[in-house]
Amino acid sequence: MNVLKHISLILIIFAGHTTAQTPDRFRSQILSEDEMLITTGRAIQLIQENKPTEFKNLFAPDIRKTISDSQIMQLTEQLNSLFKNEKIPTDKRDILPSLQVTGNSKDTLFVNNINYNFKSSQTLIFSFLKKYGTKELAGIHLKKQPLNTGNHRPNLKQIEDFKFNVDDITWFRIYYDEGPNKVTKFKNETGYFAVQGDAEKFEKSGIKPILKNIFSDLAQSKYESADIFNDSLKRGEDPKFIQIEFSLKGKPYLISLYLPLLDHQNYSGKIVLMEKEYQNLGYQFILNQNDYLGVVKEFPKILDLKLDNFYEDKP
Structure with missing residues (x-):
């Protein structure tokens, strides 16, 4: 090769x-x-x-x-x-x-x-x-050559649907950013936090039921577009968002789900789902938030959880 x-x-x-x-x-x-x-x-x-x-x-x-x-x-x-x-x-x-x-x-x-x-x-x-x-x-x-020349293609096959089993998660990472107005204290940081870990930590964090509901809504597998990506996600300057990335048992890819939380920022009104072979190589799906009101409703519930003991020291 x-x-x-x-x-x-x-x-x-x-x-x-x-x-x-x-x-x-x-x-x-x-x-x-x-x-x-x-x-x-x-x-x-x-x-x-x-x-x-x-x-x-x-x-x-x-x-x-x-x-x-x-x-x-x-x-x-x-x-x-x-x-x-x-x-x-x-x-x-x-x-x-x-x-x-x-x-x-x-x-x-x-x-x-x-x-x-x-x-x-x-x-x-x-x-x-x-x-x-x-x-x-x-x-x-x-x-x-720079990856953004577009001459790199994933070796992975594009996933056919968004049907994921929450019990198959082996590793996860959640990242939240308050955007331009960072005021909330999260352990050592103000305005943003990360929580990550293995399947055991996933269970203990209380995130699993929320993600199960998110997966249920994702299973309809509608999307507006699917393209190869070979660069990091262009969130824009100081976006307010929540994002989860996870690996699944027996799967050769990571899945990333990105939800912008403000109007007038990149991907407003959309959800970005990424199938990653590497962090900046894979397939990117653009979903309409109106098709996934369950995801839009459930995702921010993570912010209501008591995660003080789970925040990363250095997100």
Whole structure:
């Protein structure tokens, strides 16, 4: 399989707009290059030795849960093919750190990258987040052309309907943002929160009955359009929204459901359902809220739950 033509290897979403700002402004966000290089060196070794399980274990647990066995095997196979066809960079001039600043002034994500620049103009990017440290990967991306050129297609088959079983959920993540007027305190943050975890945490959180009702309404499977997406969702600036992402037992994809909560913002009056092979590659379905009044009614009920013990420390 041709790695350039068939796959883009991003396993973490970078929501919002990426800016090339001067790293000196964010000195405290920069992780140890030497420590990150130890981890990337270990990752490359495991790929060369064709050890997908051990390679998968290098990812942070939150990320690891979203990667299926078939995905990590495909990832290992294709990177191994790249390494065999091209010499892995060893010159320090070809292995460079970078800091990626993503988001806006109110909600900023700092991503530390180690970039391996191959002679063929490809770049293998290993990503790290401060909350996971330097010993665990947050993402990996093989870059030749920007994903938004539209030349990447998912290997997944497009789902035929929206019939999901709430008992099959193995991992979930809910994210809520109050939008431009952030006033409510959620643990360590003001105006937004995330709750995520495995099937056990899903049961304990009280979210399951709400999602069961949402699934019941989704089962009618109506949509206005279905397209391939190869970029992160364009929510717009300071949107008010609630979103859930979940993986299902035995399925090679993630499902994401996005509900905007204000008029005059991107996707107002719509619901966005995404079938994800990777965080920025898959199929996107646009649903009309008038067809799914049950979803519109049930989704915000999550905000009424007592989730204080479930909020993420760093959403």
